[in-house]
Every structure is written in structure tokens, then in C-alpha cells.
Amino acid sequence: MKDSFDILIVGIGGQGTVLASNVLGEACIAEGKPVRSAETHGMAQRGGSVESHVRIGAEHGSLIAPGTADLLIAFDLLEALRYRHYLPEGGRVVTNSRFVPPTSVYMQNLQIPDESEILTGLAGLSVTCVDAAALAAEAGSTLAQNIVMLGAASVDIPLSPEALLEAVRKCVPKKTIEINEKAFRIGRSTDRGC
Template sequence: MKPSFDILIVGIGGQGTVLASNVLGEACIIENRTVRSAETHGMAQRGGSVESHVRIDGRFGSLIVPGTADLLIAFDLLEALRYRHYLPAGGRLVVNRHLVVPTSVYQQELAVPDEESILAALSDLEVTCIDAARLAEEAGSILSQNIVMLGAASGDIPLQPGSLEEAVRRCVPKKTVEVNARAFRLGREEGMLGRGAA
């Protein structure tokens, strides 16, 4: 049996992956669970990849070994494809139905990938695709997409929904608490409905 539940959160600089991992860490503290985490920022300030490793009940290092993650939460379709190798075949992926095309695609005049082809490349996984922008706007702020995604993935995370929502309230700026709590609940509802469907 694995000693930890390993979650990899991936996105692009500015999408809030670090805040999302902080929320998970805070929820672990609320439940008196051990947690280890690490972030790799890369060139995030220029729209580069950001990855956050979160290991719940882990006894060893904070970095997840490729092929062993229990859950991948991707804030962008291309980032899901880029980090797919962290999941075993049949692994669990919750992904935002959003696509930021890298500048290099245009510079090199490459074909722009579409949602259908990306999801086809991820077909060996158990995928839930979420329109986080729509739900974030419904919650009151487009900037709450990261919290929507946490809510959407919460059914797969071995933490109580109440602990996760309380962690959201503790980690986000005070003036955005209610918007983000709503974003979490909307994401959770959508995630439970969309589980196992692309």
C-alpha cells in the first residue's frame, strides 16, 4: 500500500497553482494530517509551466515520482498533456477545458492543437473536463478558476469537503472569501456530475 496520496497540480504562471496547493496543505493541517509539498516555478513569470506537488500522509520527500501520482489537477489542457506521464495508465485527471497556445507554436508556424485531439491523447486516463471559467464567473470572479478546479477534484481527494472549504476561507484574500467559497462549491457540484466523463 502506498504511504501517501499524491496530487500534482499543474498550470501556467498566474493561474494560481501555488494557492491551490496551499489550500490543500491548510486542509491537511485542519485535519491534523501530515503533508509535504513543493513547487517548481520554471519561467512562470513569462507564462511558463508551474507544478505543485502535494503528498498527503507522506513520510518521505515532497516530490512525486513520474507514473505514481494518484491525481493530476490541470488548469490547462496542454499542461495536462505535458504532465500526463506522472499518472499511471487509468489514472485520475481533472482538467480545465481551457487552452493557452504557447507563443512558440505561432513562431514556428505549427498546427494549433485542439481540445478534441488533446483529450484523445489522454484517453487512457479517467478524465473529468471542467469549464472552470464559466463556473468562476458564476461564482463572481474569473480569477477563482483555481478554486473551482479544487472543488471539481475534491471528490477524489481524501480530505473532508468541509475542511477544504474552510482552508479556502483561510487562504484567499479576505475580500474574496465568499466568492471563492462559492467557486469551490460550484466546482464540487460540477466535478461530481462530470466524474468519468470528458
């Protein structure tokens, strides 16, 4: 029997995956739950993939094995497709509905995939799509997209919304607390579908 709830947060450099994992860690501490986490940055400075593994309740090991994640939070639609193998069939993914075309698309003159092609690649999973940019703008800043995504995923995470909001307050810069609180609440109340 599995002793943890495993969340993989993925995106590209600069989207705030590490901040989101820090928020989850702080919320676990507030609730007295053990937590393990690890980040892989790769070529993040050049728009490359970033992944953050968060294991709530885990006593050993910080990396999630492929096919065993309970939840995938993707800040970029293409990254949801790239990391889908971490979920079992029927697994849960909360993804941004937008994506940044990789540099290789332009460098190699490749065709940019459309949203429907990417969503076809996510068939067999339980998918929620979130227009994080629009919702973050509604909250007051497009820089709060990561907190919107965390809010949208929070209904699937075994942590209280109060602990998550308190963690947001601790982790974001003081001058952005109000915007990020609003972003979390807007994300949490978003529709659950694609």
C-alpha cells in the first residue's frame, strides 16, 4: 500500500514550479505532514523543462517513479504531454491550456501542434484545463499563473485550503500577497474540464 500522495509539478524555466513546490512544502509543515521534494532544473534558464517532485506523507525517497504519481500539475500544455508517463492510466492532470512553442519548432521549421492534438495525447487521463494567464490577469498579475494553477489543483490535494493559503502568504513576496491570494481563490473556483 502506498504511503504518500505524490504530485509532479512541471513547466518551463521561469513559470514558478519551484515556488509552487515550496508552497506545498510549507502547507505540509503547517499541517504536520511529512513531505519530501526534489527539483530538476535542466536547461531552465533557456526555457527548458523544470520538474518538481512533491511527496506528501512520504517517509523515504523524494523522487516519484514513472507511472505512480497521484497528480500532475502542468504549467504548460506541452509539458503535460511530455510528463504524462508519470501518471497511471486514468491518472489526474491539471494543466494550463496554453503552451510556449519550443525553440526547436522555430529552429527546425517544424509545425506547431494545436491544443486538440496535445489533448489527444492525454487521452485516458482525467484532465482539467485552466487558462492560467487569463485568470492570473483577473487576479491582478499574469505573474501569478503558478498560484492560479496551484489553486485549481488544490481540490485534488490532501491539504486544507487554509494551510495552502497561509503557505502562499509565506512564500510569495510581501508586495504580491493580495494578488496571489486572489489568484489561488480564482484558480480553486475554476471549472473542472477541458
